[in-house]
Each structure stands twice: as structure tokens, then as C-alpha cells.
Amino acid sequence: MTVPVSADRIVGAGALLAAILAPFYLSSYWVGTLLTQMLFLGIVAASLIFLSAYGGMVSLAQVAVYGIAGFVLGNATTNGNTKGLNLGWSPWIGIVLGIVIAVAIGLLFGALASRSVGIYFLMITLTYSVIANLFFSQVTDLSGFGGISGIRAPNVIGNVEAHQNRLYYVALVTAFGVYLLLRYLVRTPFGLTLQGVRDDPVRMASLGYNVPLHRTVAFGFASLIAAIGGILFVWWNGHVDPASIDLGATIDVLVIAVLGGLYRLEGAWIGALLFVIVNNYSQRIGFIGDRFHTLIGAIFLAIVLVSPSGMIGLWERALSLFSGRRRGPLDRNPIEVGPAEPSV
Amino acid sequence: MAAVAAQRVKLTALSAHMRLALYAVLILVFVVFPLVWILFLAPTTGTGATTFGSAVHDPKDFLITLLNGIFGLMRVVNMAHGAFFLLGGYIALKLQRQLVGQGSVFGLTSDQVTLVHWLYPVLIGTVIVALIGLLMQQVFLRWNQGQDLRQALITIAISIILADLMLPGYKGLGGGIAQDISWPKTFDKFVNLHVSGIQYTLTRLVILGIAVGIGVSLTVWLKWTRTGMVIRAGVDDRAMVSALGINIQLTFAIAFVVGSALAGLGGVIGGSFASLAPGVDANWLLYSLVVVIIGGMGSLGGAAVGSLLLGLTGNFSAAYLPSNYTYYSIIFTFVLVAVVLAVKPLGLFGRPA
Numbered sequence: 083m084t085v086p087v088s089a090d091r092i093v094g095a096g097a098l099l100a101a102i103l104a105p106f107y108l109s110s111y112w113v114g115t116l117l118t119q120m121l122f123l124g125i126v127a128a129s130l131i132f133l134s135a136y137g138g139m140v141s142l143a144q145v146a147v148y149g150i151a152g153f154v155l156g157n158a159t160t161n162g163n164t165k166g167l168n169l170g171w172s173p174w175i176g177i178v179l180g181i182v183i184a185v186a187i188g189l190l191f192g193a194l195a196s197r198s199v200g201i202y203f204l205m206i207t208l209t210y211s212v213i214a215n216l217f218f219s220q221v222t223d224l225s226g227f228g229g230i231s232g233i234r235a236p237n238v239i240g241n242v243e244a245h246q247n248r249l250y251y252v253a254l255v256t257a258f259g260v261y262l263l264l265r266y267l268v269r270t271p272f273g274l275t276l277q278g279v280r281d282d283p284v285r286m287a288s289l290g291y292n293v294p295l296h297r298t299v300a301f302g303f304a305s306l307i308a309a310i311g312g313i314l315f316v317w318w319n320g321h322v323d324p325a326s327i328d329l330g331a332t333i334d335v336l337v338i339a340v341l342g343g344l345y346r347l348e349g350a351w352i353g354a355l356l357f358v359i360v361n362n363y364s365q366r367i368g369f370i371g372d373r374f375h376t377l378i379g380a381i382f383l384a385i386v387l388v389s390p391s392g393m394i395g396l397w398e399r400a401l402s403l404f405s406g407r408r409r410g411p412l413d414r415n416p417i418e419v420g421p422a423e424p425s426v
Numbered sequence: 427m428a429a430v431a432a433q434r435v436k437l438t439a440l441s442a443h444m445r446l447a448l449y450a451v452l453i454l455v456f457v458v459f460p461l462v463w464i465l466f467l468a469p470t471t472g473t474g475a476t477t478f479g480s481a482v483h484d485p486k487d488f489l490i491t492l493l494n495g496i497f498g499l500m501r502v503v504n505m506a507h508g509a510f511f512l513l514g515g516y517i518a519l520k521l522q523r524q525l526v527g528q529g530s531v532f533g534l535t536s537d538q539v540t541l542v543h544w545l546y547p548v549l550i551g552t553v554i555v556a557l558i559g560l561l562m563q564q565v566f567l568r569w570n571q572g573q574d575l576r577q578a579l580i581t582i583a584i585s586i587i588l589a590d591l592m593l594p595g596y597k598g599l600g601g602g603i604a605q606d607i608s609w610p611k612t613f614d615k616f617v618n619l620h621v622s623g624i625q626y627t628l629t630r631l632v633i634l635g636i637a638v639g640i641g642v643s644l645t646v647w648l649k650w651t652r653t654g655m656v657i658r659a660g661v662d663d664r665a666m667v668s669a670l671g672i673n674i675q676l677t678f679a680i681a682f683v684v685g686s687a688l689a690g691l692g693g694v695i696g697g698s699f700a701s702l703a704p705g706v707d708a709n710w711l712l713y714s715l716v717v718v719i720i721g722g723m724g725s726l727g728g729a730a731v732g733s734l735l736l737g738l739t740g741n742f743s744a745a746y747l748p749s750n751y752t753y754y755s756i757i758f759t760f761v762l763v764a765v766v767l768a769v770k771p772l773g774l775f776g777r778p779a
Contacts, residue, residue: 140575194764197771201574202723205715206767208505212712213760220753329708333586340579372594379586386579387566 089401094348101254105247114246116358118318121253123358124351125260125311127338129304135345136268137300138199138280143191143207145335146214147305148312149327151184153218155313156230156322165222166230173236181309188305189298196294196301199283211332219324229323233316242317253314257351260307264347267303276300330375337382343394352393505578506562507689507714508707509585509592514555514693515702516592518547519607536614544610544698552690559686563679571664571678589707596704604703607694633695640688645726657681716759720766722776731774735762 105113126148133139153166158179161170171179195206218225234241239248267273276296278286283293316322325331338357342349357378364370364377389395504510525543526534566580596605613632616625648654656677660667668674696702696710716736721728736759743758766774 190764194767198767201578202719202772204575204578206719206763209712209715209719209763210760212708212715213756213763215708216712216756217760220756222753328705329711330586333582336579336582373590375590376587379583379590382586383566383580383583386576386583390576 090348098258105250110246113250114242116362118246118250118253118314120351120354120358121250121257122311122314122318123335123338124354125257125314126308126335127342127350127354128257128260128264128347129307129311130335130339131342131344131347131350132264132268132307133300133304134339135347136273136276136280137297139195139203139297139301140336140344141207141301141304142204142332142336143188143210143214144304144308145327145332146211147184147188147191147308148315149214149218149322150187151180151309151312152316152322152326153225153230154180154183155316156233157224159234160230160232164231165226165228166224173234177313180313181306184309184312185302185305188308189302192298192301192305193294196297208332211327212329215324215328218327225322225324227324229321229326231321233320233322235317239317242320249314249318253318256310256314260310261347264307272296272299334378337378340382340385340390341392343392345391346394349392349394356393504559504581504685504689505711506581506585506588508711509588510555510559510686510689511693511696511710512592512702512704512707513558513588514551514690515607515697516595516693517554517690518551518694519605519697519702520595521547521550522607534608536609536611539608539610541610541612544608544613547607548691548694551694552687555690555693556683556687559689560679560683562686563682567682568675568678585707589704593704596702604701604706605697606701607697609698629699633699636695640691641726641730648726653677653680712759716763718773719763720773722770722773725773725775725777728773728775 101117104117108117126144129147130141130144133141133144155173155176156164157166158169158171158176159173160166160168162168191207191210195203195210198206218229219227235249239245239252242249268277275286275291279291279293279296286296287293315326319326334357338353339350340353341356342351342353360378360381361374364374365372370377385392391398522534522539522543525546526538562581562584566584567577570576570580609629613629615628617628617631618625646654648658656667656672656674657680660672660674660677664674692710693702700706713733713736717729717732719732720735721730721732739758739762740755743755744752747755770776
């Protein structure tokens, strides 16, 4: 393997070790609040980066899917005292149900958008996201404006407030599993075909591959990942309401993915870490105060204008300075590459 | 490429007669029928909001047509449209309050507002938003034309910033309560339409008039004037137009100013008709996205048909659903998008870039 890869590996292993040992040297606030949040936001962002890096689809529906999983879990597992159906089922059934329903809706979303690309795809998925938000705020049977509260994690994790490290480790293992799974997936025949579809859908279609089907399956798979993130979010938060999947939340995940770099999976967690730190500490800076979103918007704008390949891009550029080698896969960055031809 | 060409062949293979017939049916179903329904068949129960008539007399439809200026004009997807809309409304609201100089957190009544008190904010709000749009285009979008996704992300970033900066402003105006721009006394009354004795609010007619006027003038501008032709040509092949010695940057700037002005105007009128509050921009963004997805990018006619369909679907589903399930009507918006996408992935009138 080449030099940049081994440098990547060293840094990656170091980061993983630091994450495993985090509860021993960081305050419980950092671990329980910031890092856990970073992990599940990273999972959702990873589903977006997977779609954009390997499928050429920048989707804004990930937060909608994440929310659907969360709302299903909430409806299935709570009993009494809150909005929703209060079915009171076991948390494990809730997880399975939440993920299955979210993936089913994700497949439907994906199938409908699968024949569109580029900016059109972005618009369609944004529409899904806004509709999901309005749906849960209007349909009081399932949630309503105030949302569902008192959602508990399974007994293995126990009370999230009391045992913050347990949920943290569950999230860490899940995030690492998701990362490995996605890394594996893109090397399978399906993953390779998907990359072919990203680069030249017309040629792939004439070779006999079913382009919309590949896009749909990829979208369904990304929905699975996003749904897992949604489940973790609901456990962590104990509460889910339409505001957790509103336009702002949708854009937050996009910001995270772009901050990290839209073309490498690792970027998801790097972007998420930056995001939660800025989110948490900017309020202490006097002149920013409540205007956190202005700050995030400005950072987002700067990244898109100056360095569209995000933090991962900066890292790769720094590496190539040392090794004097090629710019790496920067040319894959979907922000800088024009859209592929539509395949109708 | 090959697939696109194949589709073109398929389209021309449809005989001219068949296409004409298809358009005739579409127009009949979506334009003539609702008009006839409204004018002659709709129950004439005063101004009841849930009668069938409301499906079309909801001015939202026509506003969206306004909003879609920029989507149609240049194929630049301006995700800041919702924020521009809100900004136009906010400027007008603030200006009107200052002009009239009285009024409480509950706003003004139309008795206090004269025509000038309404027209002046409309004008200023529109102009300021147009200027901001111009600024955004010149500073951020001009140098990366052709990079669709990057442009969309830039406009998203700007909309985050604008929406967040407007928050304290809105809080200051009404303590978080939704506010509306007051109609002038001149418009705020009922008129007799002399059709089955229907009494109709003048404000809605004014909105309808403005929307139709803008739709017609946009069409005329784009179809028959030199600037309009250059815009359309530039959308299809920027390099070629530029090579012919035309100042394409100037033309695009003009188009962007017009588009932003329409968003601002939409905000002022929307704020007069409905109300303005932080977060409302998401709703309006949804409307304009759905309209573009249904109608197809780059088509004014598509925008008109799309907004009509959206309005009809929303209102009919709300009216026909059992009263306990009215709030499920949002699903029908999704169904509408789904059906159109399943049949025509580029929208009803969309064509490949």
C-alpha cells in the first residue's frame, strides 16, 4: 500500500484507541454528552457520505429516515404518559420494527428518486425530509408537536443518565461496526457496480446493469445505517419530537458531512466531532451567544467556498505535501464534480 | 447520452396529433375543469374555507408561481428562496409598523393602513431582497457556474445564516407570535362577483391579479424579448452564447435579480395573506420544491401546473378526509410527488439539461 494509506491507518488506530480510552481521561460530560452525540451523528452522516461518495447521490433524507426509526421505536416501546401509540412492547421488538419500517420507507424513497441525479435528487430528498417533519408534527396519533418522551434504552444499557459510559461504548461499537460494514460493502461486487453507476450511469446501463435498482438498493442500505443512528439518538435523548428532524437538523447533518469531507467515510465522525464542539462551546463566546447557527452557516459557507473537500481534504493535502504524491481521490469530491448524465 | 437520445426519439415518435390531444386533455383536466367548478358548480356557502372552491381560490398556488422565478429562469437551485421570502416579508412588516406608527404585538388592523402604507413596504421589501440576491450571485455564485451542487450548498449556507439572523428580529416584533402584514383598507373587503351571488374577498382577487400579471409578463419577457432569449440560450449552452459576443454574466445577473425580487415580493404578499414567523420558510421551501419537482425544472408552464396541482391536492384531501383524519392530508402531497416521479422523473414539463 502507498504512504498516505499507512499514515491514515496509524492516525485511524490512534483515534480509535483514544475513543476507547476516552472515559478514563475525559469528564463524564464530554463522554456522555459530546462524544456519544458525535458517534450517532457520525453514523447518520456516514450514511449520507456513503451515498454521495459511492453512489453519487447527495441525500437530504437521511435525517427523515433517522427520525422515522426513532418515532417507530418511541411509539412501540413507551407505555402511557406520553403521546403516540404507547404500545409498550419490548425494546428489542422496537429496534427491529423501527429499523425495518425505516428501511422500507427508505427503499420507497430511494425507488422514487432513483431516476434522478444531482441537484434534482437533492431537491427530492429535501422534500421527503420536510414532509416527514410536517407529518410527525401534524399527526397527533403518532407524535404531534410535543413529541414522545420517556423512551428508555434496553436494560442492558440501563438508565442512560446514570450509566453514561454504557451507551457510549454501545455507540462506539456500533459506529465502528457501521464503518467496517460500509468499507466492506463498497468492495463487494455490488459496491463496485455502484461506483460504476456513480461514474457513468449510461455506460453501466448499456452494459446491462439496472441503474435505478442499484441506486434504490444503495439508498435502502443507507437508510439502514441512518435508522441505526436514529435508534441510538432516541436512547441518548430519551425523547423524540418533530423538531429533531426539522429543516435545521437536516441541514446540520449535511453540514457535518461537508465539514468532514463528502467523499470519505471517516469524514463523518471528524465532521461530527467538530460540529458538537462548536455547538457546545460557541455559546460561551460573548458575541456569538445564541447565534450558533449563524456561526455554523458561516463555517459551512467557508468550507464550500474554499475547501469543498472538508477536513479530510485538508488532511490529504497535508499528506501529499510531505510525500509529494498525487492529490489522492480529491477529484472524486461530488461538490466539485459536475452531475452525471441522467439515465432515464 | 444514448438514453437521452432514445427518449427524444420516442417523444418525436408520438405523432403531433397525439401530443396535441394530450395537452388538450391536461389543460381540460387541470385548468378548465377547476375554473368551471369554481364559477358555476362550487357550493355557494359564503366564504366557507373548506368548500370545494377553496381548492383553487387558495392564493398559495399562485404565489408559488411567483416564487419559482429563479428555478425556472436559470436552473440555479436557490435553496435560499425560503429565507428570501421570509426576509422580504420581515422588511415589509417592520416598515409598515414604523410607517403607521401604532399597533400592538397583535399587529395592525386594516383600518389603520392606507394603500400607501402597504404599497411602500411592498416596493422596498422587494427591492432590498433583489439587491441581496444580486450580491449573493455576484459574490458567491458567479465564479462557479456549472457546479450545481456547490451552488446549492452555498445557497443553503446563506439561508441558514439569514434565517438565524432574522430570529431576534422576529422575536422583537411580536414575542414569537406569528405576525402578519396588514392589508390596506382599500383591499380588505368583499366584492360581489355577480356569479351566483358569490361574495369574494378583494384581497384574493388582488393576489390572483398580481400573480397572473407576473406570470404573463415573465412568459412574454422570456419568450419574446432579446434578454429572455439570451437567458434561455444561456441556460442551454453558456459557452456558446458567450462566444457569440453576448455579455452572459450581465444577463444572468439580471435574471437573478428578477428571481430574488419575486421571492421578496412573494414574501410580502404571503405575509399579508398568511402570517410570518421563523420556521415558516421551511413550509414555503417545501411548496416551491414540490412545484418544481412536479412541474419540471426550467419550465414556467410547469410551475403553474405544478402549483395548481399542489394546491388542489392539499385542499381537496383536507376537505374530503374524515374530520378526524384531516391532518393526514400531508401524505397526499407525498403521494402527488411520488406519482409524478414514478411516471416522469424529470417532472411533467421537465427536460434533460
